[in-house]
Amino acid sequence: MSVLARPRWGTAVTALALVTLALLALAPGGVRAAEPAGRSELSLSPVAESVPVRRLEGEAYLSALDLARLLGASRAWRSDLRRLTLVAAGHRIELTADSPFALLDSSLVLLAVAPRTVAGELLVPASLADTLPRDPSLARLLYDSNRGEVVMLPPGGVVRAVAYASSDVEARIVFLADRADEATLADRSRDHFRLRFSGYFAGPLPEAAGRAGLVRALRPIGTASGCAFELTLDPAAQSFRLERDNPSHRVTLTIARAMLAGFEPFPPESRALPPGTPMVVLDAGHGGADLGVSVGDRVEKQLTLALARLLRDELERRGIARVSLTRDDDRALTPRQRAEAANHAGADLFLSLHFDGFPAARSRGATAWCPPLAEPGDASASEAEGGARGSRARVDRSGPIALVAWRDVARRHAARSRALAEAVRSALVLHDRGPVRVREAIAGPLMGVDAPGIMLDCATLTSPGDLDRLQTPEDLRALAVTLAEAIAAYRRNS
Amino acid sequence: MRTRALWIVAATIAVLAWALAHPHRGDEQAASGEGGPGASAARDTGRAETVSLRLFYASPGGDSLIGETRATTIRTGLHGRVEGLVRELVRGARRGGVPLLPPGTAVRHVYLDHRGLMTLDLTPAIRDRFHGGSTAEYFAVASLVRTLLVNVPEARSVRLACAGEPLETLGGHFACDRPFDLTDF
Numbered sequence: 001m002s003v004l005a006r007p008r009w010g011t012a013v014t015a016l017a018l019v020t021l022a023l024l025a026l027a028p029g030g031v032r033a034a035e036p037a038g039r040s041e042l043s044l045s046p047v048a049e050s051v052p053v054r055r056l057e058g059e060a061y062l063s064a065l066d067l068a069r070l071l072g073a074s075r076a077w078r079s080d081l082r083r084l085t086l087v088a089a090g091h092r093i094e095l096t097a098d099s100p101f102a103l104l105d106s107s108l109v110l111l112a113v114a115p116r117t118v119a120g121e122l123l124v125p126a127s128l129a130d131t132l133p134r135d136p137s138l139a140r141l142l143y144d145s146n147r148g149e150v151v152m153l154p155p156g157g158v159v160r161a162v163a164y165a166s167s168d169v170e171a172r173i174v175f176l177a178d179r180a181d182e183a184t185l186a187d188r189s190r191d192h193f194r195l196r197f198s199g200y201f202a203g204p205l206p207e208a209a210g211r212a213g214l215v216r217a218l219r220p221i222g223t224a225s226g227c228a229f230e231l232t233l234d235p236a237a238q239s240f241r242l243e244r245d246n247p248s249h250r251v252t253l254t255i256a257r258a259m260l261a262g263f264e265p266f267p268p269e270s271r272a273l274p275p276g277t278p279m280v281v282l283d284a285g286h287g288g289a290d291l292g293v294s295v296g297d298r299v300e301k302q303l304t305l306a307l308a309r310l311l312r313d314e315l316e317r318r319g320i321a322r323v324s325l326t327r328d329d330d331r332a333l334t335p336r337q338r339a340e341a342a343n344h345a346g347a348d349l350f351l352s353l354h355f356d357g358f359p360a361a362r363s364r365g366a367t368a369w370c371p372p373l374a375e376p377g378d379a380s381a382s383e384a385e386g387g388a389r390g391s392r393a394r395v396d397r398s399g400p401i402a403l404v405a406w407r408d409v410a411r412r413h414a415a416r417s418r419a420l421a422e423a424v425r426s427a428l429v430l431h432d433r434g435p436v437r438v439r440e441a442i443a444g445p446l447m448g449v450d451a452p453g454i455m456l457d458c459a460t461l462t463s464p465g466d467l468d469r470l471q472t473p474e475d476l477r478a479l480a481v482t483l484a485e486a487i488a489a490y491r492r493n494s
Numbered sequence: 495m496r497t498r499a500l501w502i503v504a505a506t507i508a509v510l511a512w513a514l515a516h517p518h519r520g521d522e523q524a525a526s527g528e529g530g531p532g533a534s535a536a537r538d539t540g541r542a543e544t545v546s547l548r549l550f551y552a553s554p555g556g557d558s559l560i561g562e563t564r565a566t567t568i569r570t571g572l573h574g575r576v577e578g579l580v581r582e583l584v585r586g587a588r589r590g591g592v593p594l595l596p597p598g599t600a601v602r603h604v605y606l607d608h609r610g611l612m613t614l615d616l617t618p619a620i621r622d623r624f625h626g627g628s629t630a631e632y633f634a635v636a637s638l639v640r641t642l643l644v645n646v647p648e649a650r651s652v653r654l655a656c657a658g659e660p661l662e663t664l665g666g667h668f669a670c671d672r673p674f675d676l677t678d679f
């Protein structure tokens with residue numbers, strides 16, 4: 001009897017425990033499975049991938065298995081109908097062997113050639129990739145006939161160089177880009193004039209490019225994401241203009257033999273800098289609809305852009321650094337885009353330029369915001385408080401490797417950032433642009449920047465004294481010279 | 495055997511009854527706006543009382559926070575106290591401090607959980623009417639957080655929200671999407 005009773009008693013206790021656990025789990029705020037952080041971000045950031053096509057009787061084919069993998073689709077094969085059904089992101093694609101008709105959602109599409117089976121494997125025409133539905137949740141594919149591959153496109157879409165025209169006065173290259181507004185100039189020296197896009201380049205380049213006129217060479221170059229082109233320009237080229245027309249997806253680069261209205265000059269005494277020259281990324285604060293601080297006709301977003309351009313010219317003219325700008329026109333960028341631009345450029349130094357504004361006129365001078373040092377024990381503190389910390393980093397030192405949240409990565413460079421801030425303070429005070437405060441906080445533009453850097457409020461626009469020193473282009477140029485001296489001093493001392 | 499089985503059934507019923515009667519203590523406290531364990535804030539009753547508040551404003555030079563003690567009448571309870579603090583911060587300083595919270599900023603909701611994390615939901619004015627540079631932005635958040643944590647001792651940290659959504663930033667210079675505590679300022 002006792003032998004039989006034991007298992008029953010144990011079963012009852014187990015059942016009781018399970019019921020209790022189930023109730024606690026169902027109760028509001030009860031035990032819940034932890035959701036993996038950043039899952040949605042991962043799904044929205046497809047990794048660029050490509051699959052080579054197979055050539056059969058002059059036609060390009062793609063394995064249906066590869067197609068399903070690129071789309072992240074589920075597959076169902078009906079051998080009686082010889083039909084493959086792919087389902088991805090709510091879209092349904094039906095392909096039938098030896099039938100040139102495919103069903104895409106509710107539309108019947110005539111394919112260039114019929115899918116066929118080879119050695120038990122279904123092959124579909126590669127051109128099918130170009131006819132798939134355009135949906136942000138569905139991976140976008142492109143058949144690149146030049147490379148003989150089907151490519152999963154990055155979020156920046158496709159870039160094509162469509163035209164090159166040259167005359168005695170100017171040379172013009174036209175690109176078609178899905179994200180025309182994301183075209184940026186990464187380098188503007190005549191020897192290494194670089195234009196960068198966020199999309200995939202589906203060649204070829206116009207044949208005439210690089211054979212005549214002001215453009216001596218045009219070639220695609222490697223980049224961490226998207227695509228980039230390097231131009232070698234004739235020394236006679238005096239100015240350039242980059243036009244981005246988002247509605248028509250056109251990006252037009254014009255190189256002129258003279259300094260024309262609306263064009264930008266090349267950096268003075270532009271020359272190739274020696275290898276190892278550090279990369280300084282300048283971030284012109286605000287932009288687009290975000291004006292920043294406005295006092296009279298002085299608008300922060302305009303001042304920061306003008307100052308960034310002048311400082312770039314000064315740094316390159318002196319050979320202090322190669323320079324990249326996070327924005328070179330009037331547009332808004334998120335902190336994440338600014339950080340990505342800095343990290344992609346391989347920044348050795350990051351300087352986010354701002355101007356301050358304060359309701360009381362007594363506030364004046366400059367402020368350098370630099371990331372604070374990580375404090376030992378932050379991990380335990382943040383865990384105990386449920387992450388209740390402000391600008392301080394989540395530094396987990398419980399294991400052999402210290403983990404830092406990516407947005408706080410700037411803290412890894414806190415000491416050198418502080419050194420940069422002190423160099424800037426010294427230079428500004430030396431030129432009577434003080435007082436200069438150095439404060440520790442991870443400012444928005446520094447979040448995610450993996451380089452020493454500061455956010456600098458160069459002056460306080462609401463201070464009449466400071467505003468007087470920002471009235472003319474020469475005033476801004478003088479400020480740029482001071483900042484270039486600060487960066488040079490930082491380099492000497494680091 | 496039958497007696498033992500009856501005991502099991504009775505115990506199960508007791509556990510079920512307990513679980514249904516106490517869904518989750520923390521949620522209940524948060525929903526009611528009550529303080530956590532040891533909280534001194536009472537449930538809102540609509541009664542008014544005159545209390546001494548310690549308010550923090552930016553210094554005129556934008557270098558630091560300066561404190562000011564003020565006696566004022568507020569409603570009792572956590573919501574009333576926080577509402578009064580925000581109102582006085584917006585109203586401005588009497589001893590030279592610079593108020594930085596924009597006019598129209600007011601409390602929509604306030605919650606205090608059992609860990610001392612205060613979630614403060616403010617009207618859109620704090621975001622939409624804020625104009626200033628990074629110094630003004632930094633001290634606007636600093637004055638609000640320090641004032642709240644000094645006057646509501648049950649709270650250990652403050653998370654800011656605006657119109658029911660997490661407040662990502664006030665003016666674009668600093669992220670506000672994490673809770674702040676006194677060591678941040």
